[in-house]
Amino acid sequence: MDDKLKESIKALKERASELGYWPPKREWDVYAKENGYYSMVSIRKKTRKTWEELREEFGFEAKIKRYTADDCIQALQSAAEEYGPKLSIRQYEAWAKTQTDVPSPMQISTIFKTYANAKIKAGLIPNQVTGKIFTIDEILEALKKCAEEKGVLFTDADYEEWRKGKKEMPSIETIRKRMGSLVLAKEQLGLEYFRMGENARRYEENEWRAYFYDFICESLSLESYKRWAKENNAPSVSVLFRHAGGHKKALLELLPIYIDDLAKSGD
Structure with missing residues (x-):
């Protein structure tokens, strides 16, 4: 273990003790950058443990921030000051990454049922959409059903295969857009998901393409x-x-x- 990693882990435990809870990833990254420590991604790669595994290992409670409808509206309006009244989910996500304490698109959609509803309440212009708009509850219910048939460790490709021929089921792309990723959606449900380590799963032949495309878009x-x-x-x-x-x-x-x-x- 290199010296910076040792210092970063020590600082992480001390920071969690000061706060009284395990810092969310974005909150730690801001603190780490200000104080010269490793980011969440670097710590995870070097220890080969997920953020949740580290939290459990050190015995800290997870921070569950409860946002109100007013918190969500204020966040949307603040983001719209930069991106305009037609603020998309991707634009809001980009804006949220620069903030330290704002609700995620998933949390906003949960409170208002849909992101479009939240924008209307915030006085913004809802983006024109085609096809069915799935609520967070509908997405989570679809994932539960898939887990019952495919097992909790199902992949993106497994989900797409499962939903073939089933009416009114959200696509994996919809899940990514609404929940951030399949892993984050599984976290919301409390389902087991892929963890880095010895038992790394094998990806389907072209499954990497979607992930790498997201990486390019973000980069x-x-x-x-x-x-x-x-x-x-x-x-x-x-x-x-x-x-x-x-x-x-x-x-x-x-x-x-x-x-x-x-x-x-x-x-």
Whole structure:
């Protein structure tokens, strides 16, 4: 165990003792960044234990933050100040990652039944949607039924196979958008889920594609660039607009060059 990891784990236990609860991942990451410790992801990778496994090992209670409808409305309105009244779930998620104490999209949807309902209550413009809008309860019920037939360790691919031919069942993409991921949805239900370690499950042949696509989207998002630019004293978004026409146009201009260099590198 390297020295920084030892210091980070010691600080994590001390921080949890001060707070009186196990800090949520985002809350710890903010504290860690301010004090030079490893982030949640780094600690998890180096210890090969999940955040929940570490909490249980150190004997701390989980923090369950209860947000009110007013808390959710205030958070949505604050996020809309940056992204506008048509605030999408992805935009809200990006905004929430920069905050320390705001409800998640899942918590908002749980309180108001749907994200669209919450936006209406907050005085925002609901995004136009097509097809059935599933409530959080409906999504969780579908996952329960799948677990009964496939077992609690079912994968994304297992779920999609299970829902074939079943009417009115949310797709795995809907679950990801509404709950964040299948793992987070399973946490909500108290179901066992894949943990890093010796018994790592095998993914279906093309299952990696969805995860890697999400990684690319997050890595190349406008919010990621803003954070990176601030940390590296790089050009602001306004500079991108002035010289390249915006974040998206800058990506379209430089990604082909990067892909070409990647192909030439032979890695």
